Amino acid sequence: MSGISGSGLPELKLYNTLTRAKEGFVPLDAGLVRMYVCGPTVYDHAHIGNARPVIVFDLLYRLLRHFYGAEHVKYVRNITDVDDKINARAVTEFPGLDLNEAISRVTAKTEAQFHDDLEALGVLHPDVEPRATEHIGQMRELIERLVASGNAYVAEDHVLFSVPSMPDYGQLSRRPLDDMIAGARVDVAPYKKDAMDFVLWKPSKPGEPGWSSPAGIAVPGRPGWHIECSAMSWAHLGETFDIHGGGIDLVFPHHENEVAQSRCAFHSGIMANVWMHNGFLQVEGEKMSKSLGNFITINQLLADWPGQVLRLNMLKSHYRQPIDWTVKGLEESAKTLEQWFDASAPDAYPRPAPAVLEALADDLNTPKAIAEMHGLKDHAGKKALAGTLAFLGFEAGPLREWTAARTPTLDVDAATVEARIAERIEARRNRDWAASDRIRDELLALGVALKDNKDGTTTWEPKR
């Protein structure tokens, strides 16, 4: 195919939100491809919508490792463990405790749950999983730089980013400043010089988590929402890096503001070369929301489905497309996985099928990749199918266990079934079809499905 380069690998193309175009991927340094993805704010169980970026960028991570070598890729996915929502949660969940103690319990518990969820989903651990609270020093440093360069100012113990100080603010979300100011519908805090200015640092109330403040502010404070990602990506990937990912909802304001902070702090024209955003998820045709009662956590789904099935179900749609999360879709995904595992043959040297790699290299075209996998079910493709399943993070074990557990327990023991099968074989030998069919029907009523094989034997399995 024309897409295959001299290395034997297809050209990797990724859609870049910054340019609104699919582009050939060229790393800043092929010796170390660097990717940052916005991880969760740990205040509550992750919901199925949170699982989408984690799975999508896990796939990209696997692909990058395949292309550049595992030791030449650095993937950073953060944990945001300082946030107003965490504080609010801590108060309601542990009302008797000291706030800071309550907060650490909330974050520790939520983070552990998140990790359990991801393991079930077959998601690889990123190379670094930094926490916001461990990077307060870098946040202060960034803020000091922004104040020094005139991109930020102090007001009433807050530090605010001055949006008008950055002439080309808004490139990522393509929102000209004029439009935003005209459409602003938010209450503007009185200490803001401009309605669009956003908080880099804010004072802590008594009892709240607080750190010594930058920019000469006397009272303790805590970071605003966006600064933590600028600090953590800087600390672990440098001033500029290759790929920055997250959900489409983060384009504005979160990523736009990250770009503003990092570019102004480093006097740089670019923060990350490629910005990738996954589409939203709906549940049974409706927007997922707590008020509609269709808010589903990963944890809840894992009670009924193996993580493997959730993973495939997520990848059935292209990552930039909206996805409608349905039980019907999950059933179909489970069936597909079972077919694949049934058809695959272990290989001593597992590797993904070239056609699958080519599909994935084209901006992670997972539906195309899945179609290619269906074509591997015949004899010639069985080993490639096994290699592809492994590459994509699918394991047979959990699915098999789930299938077995899902099969209703039978009221009859194997010996009885075998005896009745023997009885039926005898009846068939005598061409007594009435007796044969009666035995088959009786066993079926007990949940036992018979199969008459070509070689004359009869085998059975629990009815699905």
Next chain:
RNA sequence: GGCCACGUGGCGGAGUGGUUACGCAGCGGACUGCAAAUCCGCGUACGGGGGUUCGAUUCCCUCCGUGGCCUCCA
């Protein structure tokens, strides 16, 4: 209101300026005493209306519908 996506056969879901992926379901056939399982085959779709073009599902305009963002939601 502003900005931005999306709308493909019964369902899910790619893709393409002209030879119409793939899966599920359905139907037909093979196999079977009959079934089941399996295998083989079949279904000619691109929201409405204009336009560009020899030709549009694919490009442009418009309308309708769904969804997202517009300061802390992936």
